[in-house]
Amino acid sequence: MTITVNTKAYTEDSTSPNVVRYAGPLQTASITDNIEIKRLAPKRTATYDGNSRTWTRTTRSVVVNGKTLVAYMSTEASIPVGFPDADVTTLQTDHGALISSAIGLDIVKKAKIKY
Numbered sequence: 823m824t825i826t827v828n829t830k831a832y833t834e835d836s837t838s839p840n841v842v843r844y845a846g847p848l849q850t851a852s853i854t855d856n857i858e859i860k861r862l863a864p865k866r867t868a869t870y871d872g873n874s875r876t877w878t879r880t881t882r883s884v885v886v887n888g889k890t891l892v893a894y895m896s897t898e899a900s901i902p903v904g905f906p907d908a909d910v911t912t913l914q915t916d917h918g919a920l921i922s923s924a925i926g927l928d929i930v931k932k933a934k935i936k937y
Contacts, residue, residue: 823842824844825844825857827857830846830847831846831847832844832845832846832847832856832857833845835849835856840860840861840862840863841858841859841860841861842858842859843856843857843858843859844856844857844858844859846882848882852885852890853883853884853885853890854881854882854883854892855881855882855883856880856881857878857879857880857881858877858878858879858881859876859877859878860876860877860878860879861874861875861876861877862874862875862876864903866903871902871903871904872902872903873900873901873902873903874899874900874901874903875898875899875900875901876898876899877896877897877898877899878896878897879894879895879896879897880894880895880896881893881894882894895921895930897917897921899914925937
C-alpha cells in the first residue's frame with residue numbers, strides 16, 4: 823500500500839495489527855524519512871463507550887556537519903465513541919489549519935506559545 827502526502831509517495835514498510843510504518847522517498851539505511859500511523863481501540867466500561875485513539879508521526883533525519891539529526895512531528899487524536907462525524911471533521915480541519923498557519927510555524931520553529 824502506498825500513501826501520498828504533498829506529492830511524496832510513502833510505501834508500506836512494516837505493519838502490525840495496530841501500527842503501520844510507511845517509508846518515504848528519502849528513506850535509506852542511514853537516513854530516516856517515514857510516517858507511522860497507530861491506533862488503539864476504545865476501552866468500554868459499563869457506563870462509558872470509550873475513546874478511539876489514533877496517532878500519526880512524521881520523522882525525518884538530516885546530516886549536518888557529519889552528525890545525523892532526527893526531527894519528528896506527531897498528532898494524537900482521542901475521539902469519544904458516538905462523537906458526531908461532522909464535529910470530528912471540524913476539529914481535524916481546525917487542527918490542520920493551526921499547524922499550517924503562521925502561529926503553527928512559530929510554535930514549532932520558535933517554541934512560542936503565548937499570543
